[in-house]
Amino acid sequence: MTDAPREGTGISARGLTKTFGPLRAVDNLTFEVRPGRVTGFLGPNGAGKTTTLRMLLGLIRPTSGEALIGGRRYADIDRPMQVVGSALEATGFHPGRSGRDHLRVLAATHGIPDSRVDELLELVGIPAAARKRAGAYSMGMRQRLGLAAGLLGDPQVLLLDEPANGLDPEGIRWMRGFLRHLAQDEGRTVVVSSHLLSEVEQTVDDVVIIANGHLVREGTMDELHGDPAVLVRTRDASALADALVRSGLAVQPEGPAALRVQTGDLARVGDVALAAGQPVYELRALRTDLERLFLDLTEAPEHSNRNRLPEEIDR
Amino acid sequence: MTGLVRSELRKALTTKMAWGMPLAQFVLAAVFAAITGGFLLFVDIPGADGTPIPARELFEDGVLARMTYTGGLQVGYLLALVLGILAMGSEYRHKTLTATFLAEPRRGRVVAAKVVGLSVVVVLNGLAHLAGAVVGGGIMLLLADVPLFPDAGDLAGVMLRLLLVLVLWGLMGLGLGVLLPNQVVALFVGVAFAFLIEPLLSFGITFVDALADAARFFPSQASTAALSVFEGVDPATAQNMGFNPDQLDWWAAALTLLVYAAVMTAVGWVLTRRRDVA
Numbered sequence: 001m002t003d004a005p006r007e008g009t010g011i012s013a014r015g016l017t018k019t020f021g022p023l024r025a026v027d028n029l030t031f032e033v034r035p036g037r038v039t040g041f042l043g044p045n046g047a048g049k050t051t052t053l054r055m056l057l058g059l060i061r062p063t064s065g066e067a068l069i070g071g072r073r074y075a076d077i078d079r080p081m082q083v084v085g086s087a088l089e090a091t092g093f094h095p096g097r098s099g100r101d102h103l104r105v106l107a108a109t110h111g112i113p114d115s116r117v118d119e120l121l122e123l124v125g126i127p128a129a130a131r132k133r134a135g136a137y138s139m140g141m142r143q144r145l146g147l148a149a150g151l152l153g154d155p156q157v158l159l160l161d162e163p164a165n166g167l168d169p170e171g172i173r174w175m176r177g178f179l180r181h182l183a184q185d186e187g188r189t190v191v192v193s194s195h196l197l198s199e200v201e202q203t204v205d206d207v208v209i210i211a212n213g214h215l216v217r218e219g220t221m222d223e224l225h226g227d228p229a230v231l232v233r234t235r236d237a238s239a240l241a242d243a244l245v246r247s248g249l250a251v252q253p254e255g256p257a258a259l260r261v262q263t264g265d266l267a268r269v270g271d272v273a274l275a276a277g278q279p280v281y282e283l284r285a286l287r288t289d290l291e292r293l294f295l296d297l298t299e300a301p302e303h304s305n306r307n308r309l310p311e312e313i314d315r
Numbered sequence: 316m317t318g319l320v321r322s323e324l325r326k327a328l329t330t331k332m333a334w335g336m337p338l339a340q341f342v343l344a345a346v347f348a349a350i351t352g353g354f355l356l357f358v359d360i361p362g363a364d365g366t367p368i369p370a371r372e373l374f375e376d377g378v379l380a381r382m383t384y385t386g387g388l389q390v391g392y393l394l395a396l397v398l399g400i401l402a403m404g405s406e407y408r409h410k411t412l413t414a415t416f417l418a419e420p421r422r423g424r425v426v427a428a429k430v431v432g433l434s435v436v437v438v439l440n441g442l443a444h445l446a447g448a449v450v451g452g453g454i455m456l457l458l459a460d461v462p463l464f465p466d467a468g469d470l471a472g473v474m475l476r477l478l479l480v481l482v483l484w485g486l487m488g489l490g491l492g493v494l495l496p497n498q499v500v501a502l503f504v505g506v507a508f509a510f511l512i513e514p515l516l517s518f519g520i521t522f523v524d525a526l527a528d529a530a531r532f533f534p535s536q537a538s539t540a541a542l543s544v545f546e547g548v549d550p551a552t553a554q555n556m557g558f559n560p561d562q563l564d565w566w567a568a569a570l571t572l573l574v575y576a577a578v579m580t581a582v583g584w585v586l587t588r589r590r591d592v593a
Contacts, residue, residue: 051593058420059413059592075420086417092410094330101329102414108322109418149414 009083009156009189010035011056015065018051025051027213028065033191033206035156038183040204040221041193044298048213049193050088053161057086069157081110081153087146088161095135099126099145102134103152112152120148125174139166143175157189158182164199176203197294211298225288228264233257233282234273243276244269260286316428319419323402323432332401337443340394344387344444345451351386352455355379360552376465378547381473383452384445385542388477389510391444392484392538395437396505399488402433403583404498412592426584429489437485441478473542479569480538483576484509487534490579493586509534531563532571540568 011033018026026048033039043049054060056067058074066073069084077083093102103117121130124144129137137145143163150158163179164172180203183190194200197207207224209217217224231254234240241251241259249269250262261269266283273280327333354360356379359367371379406412419425453463464470488505495501517533520526530536539545540562545553550561563571 054591054593057417059416061589061591077420080420081418088413088417092413094326094405094409094411096330097326098329101325102411105322105325105329106414106418108325109318111318 009070011067011069011157011189011191013052013056013065013067016052016055016062016067017064018048018055018060019063024213026055026062029210029213029215030065031208031215031218033189033208035189036183036187037205038179038190038192038203039206039208040197040200041191041208041210042197042200042294043193043195043210045195046212047195047210047298049195049210050161052210053086053088053159053191053193056159057084057088059088079110079153081106081112081155083153083155084157084159085150085153085155086159086161087143087150087163088159093134093137093142093145096133098132099130099134099137099141099148102145103130103149106149107152110153116152120151123151124148124178140168140171143167143171147178155188158191160190160192162193162195164194172199179203197290201290209294209297211300216297216300224290224293227262229286230261230263230266230269231282231284231286232259232261232269232273232280234259234278234280236278240273240276240278243272243278247272258282316424319424319428320431320435322415322418323428324435327402327432327436332398336394336398337440340391340440340444341447341450343390343394344447347387347390348383348448348450348452349386349455352379352383352452352459355382356455356459356461371459371461373549373552375547376461377469379461380452380456380463380465380470381542381546382544383456384448384470385473385477385544386452387444387448388480388538388542388544389514389535391441391477392481393506393509394444395440395481395484396488396491396509397502398437398440399433399485399490400492400498400501400505402429402436402485402489403492403587404496404501407492407496408498416592422588423584426580426587430486430580433485433489434482437482438478441481444481445474445477473544476542476565476569480541480572483569483572484534484538486576487579490576490581490583493583494579527561531561531568534572534575537563537568537571541565541572 013029013031016026016029017024029048029052041049041053051060055062056069056074069077074080074084093099097105100117100121103120104114107114107117118127121127124147126141126144129141130145134142134145143166147160147163150160164175167175179190179192182188192200192204201221204221206220207217208215232240234257237253237257237259241253244251244259244261249272252260254260263269264285266285270280270283355370355374358370360370360373361367374382406415415425416422456463491505492498492501495504513533514535517530517536520530531540543565545562562568
């Protein structure tokens, strides 16, 4: 239903800065969101995520720097709902207006028919409730309605601010599946913000992590996981270590009777142990503790929140 | 642009305000027209020389009908002001402004669409007001054996101008709703100003010779003047009834209100374009 560009709509922030009085909510932030991928936009509460998203969407004017979507400022995009969809906050509904009418109000601006509105209400799973006053909606229904609003124009890019907030476990599972469907099956560019890495780690391909308005890490999820490693526990650790080194693997001791092997290949480690005649008591892939890493990154002393006012920064 | 206007109309027609406000206009216009009519047709008022005489002997039938039907003018423009405040204030209050600006980031166009949409809505409300006034006032006129429409042409003109006055008050409210984004504060300030402060002030300074001229340009007096309510009435009688006898011509009064509406709309336009939406 749209002839907006389907390919290559990425997002770039260049030196994005926003000060509120003495407070630097976002400080010289530069990052890229690659098209066709799901990017987690992460940071603790008060890091400046919402302010950044609002600058991307032209709602907040940057103090300096610029934000471009598909190479254009949001305000310069013709029929923007067909290029970028967003769900920014769950509270933006008139309590006396039905969810369906909320969507019809937005649909009118782009000449989108009521049939598309009903189609989306079906898709997000609130077709019946949508005819009741939005004031009576649960948090989960508000999130779903917000998502439907973002999808009205069938946009190639989706910006979602803490979409899992206030959802019950079933809702969170639904949201994860839905985001994966939008990105993987439909090839959309999705940016999803969260203050919890664990909430999105199964969903995102890339991460942009900010703390206190600064960029602290940008890259793929694989890079964040780091080099794969295997833990192997045996009777004679030094004998196994020798055998592993001889087969070309890097090894470090991990406690008295265990080794850390720099590989992702469990079978190879097992085969070497068998050939060396060493019994294997434990053999498993070592996972990077992402939550630990996230905390280390965002709470490092250089990012300590010198002017932390979470309510004001990240509303 | 038509899409934006349709969006604004949908906003106005999908909440309780869609029927609540016209109902209020109808009922209040009926009540105030009936009270005004009752007062004019059945009560003695001080004549030019101060002796009490029945009001209807002072006025021609055409003037009586005109005064009766416009009896709810003040409450009418007050409600139009409220509608204008809500058009913007409720977007701030319920944070729907975010969605509005995401759908149309060129904010000047949003304000323009609101001006058009609000004008349409105020005219619809104004028609409810006129219907109420004709019902409430008409009953009194019938009871007093005065023709319902003694001078139909004159009355039609007055009623059209009443619609115009309401629209201009609505636009003043639109600007006020932007100026004071806290909707409750905006409503309080707007109603207090229009209903208490401004009429008292403008009535007060009619007694100060140096300022008496200025009072004619106050919104309440300009509104009365724009309807030519006192056309054909003895100036001394008008003053005895509490009105400034020295009023603007209707077109000058309408122009005065237009200036207020334009200034307030411009204030709203400038602030809307500059403000961050958080």
